[in-house]
Amino acid sequence: MHFLKLxxxxxxxxxxxxLTTNSNDPTVEELLRxxxxxxxxxMDEQHVVFKGQSLQENPQGKLRRYGITNATLIRVVGLKINDDHNHPSEKETIxxxxxxxxIKQRAINETTPIPRIYDEECAKAKLSDTTTVILPSGREMNSAINKARRASTPTIPTTQLFDIPEPFTKTLHDDDFLIVDKMITRRQRILLFASREQLKMLLGADTILMDGTFSTCPTQVDQNGRFRPT
Structure with missing residues (x-):
């Protein structure tokens, strides 16, 4: 007989x-039972989550495969049944x-990190206990919310001739962020982004270090840095 404390x-x-089991490596199904x-x-009402993994999708999977050992914390979403077999009401579903x-609308309209949006909405939402139980975690919602945010983000241009949407030219405080947008030739264009505070810090620095993340640039973009002592 083997014991797994969770x-x-x-x-x-x-x-x-x-969790009492005859195996030293119990299955997800044993956990669900x-x-x-x-x-x-x-069991059919359970949504068991560990580190973003939905365990019930593979009932015969071994717990050790998911990294579940003694003292592991596992999150379970699902309603307990009473004598009247209650289920989420329409109010809770709404x-x-x-x-x-x-969360979706904030992710589309803001640049705030999605986990922070989730935490802020949780803090200000006045949800019933039942709604809190069935509420998906931030990790569970992350994929769909990221997809919605990407759908509203302009695609990477394939030429130097493109318009920059105004929200990408301003800071969160509505100050100018795009400070230079200049065509050098038909195939060369210089874009410089900086806020006033960043420029103050740059001009007030005694030493300037420069670097470029060349490997992450779109194919039609170069990152070049030059520094000429005065």
Whole structure:
């Protein structure tokens, strides 16, 4: 007989759970059955997450394969069943949908990092306990929100002739960020980006170090730096 001690996070609570098994490397299905038995959450209602991995997608997968060992913390989303077999109400479903939409719209309209948006929306949202239980984690939402943000981001141009959308020429405080946009020849264009504060720091520095991330540039772009002592 083998024992695996786990911590199961469900809603705002963390439960200690002892997984008893005949194998020294139990499967996801065994974990799901123990969660159903000890937390009263039906297996088909469970969404078990560990480090962004949805475990229930592979019931026969070994826990050790996912890096789950003693004292591991695992997050479980799913409603406990009562005698009346309650399920999320329409109100709770709408709350989750609105929460997702708020994050999506902020991700599209802002440059704030998505994890920060998620945390801020969680802090100001007044969600019921049931909604909190079924609310997807930031990691679970990250892919879809990133996709929505990328869809609203201009594609990388293939020539030197393109317009720069105004939001990309301003800082978050609506100050100028694009300070030089000059065509040298038909195939050469210089773009310089800097805020006033950055220029003050640059001009006030005694030493200037320069570098270029050439390997990450689009193929039609060069990063060149020259420094001439005066």
């Amino acid at each position: 911590q199961i996070q469900h809603g705002g609570d963390i439960h200690e759970m002892i 123990h969660i159903e038995k000890q937390l009263n959450i039906p 709350e989750v949908r609105d929460f997702r939409e708020n």
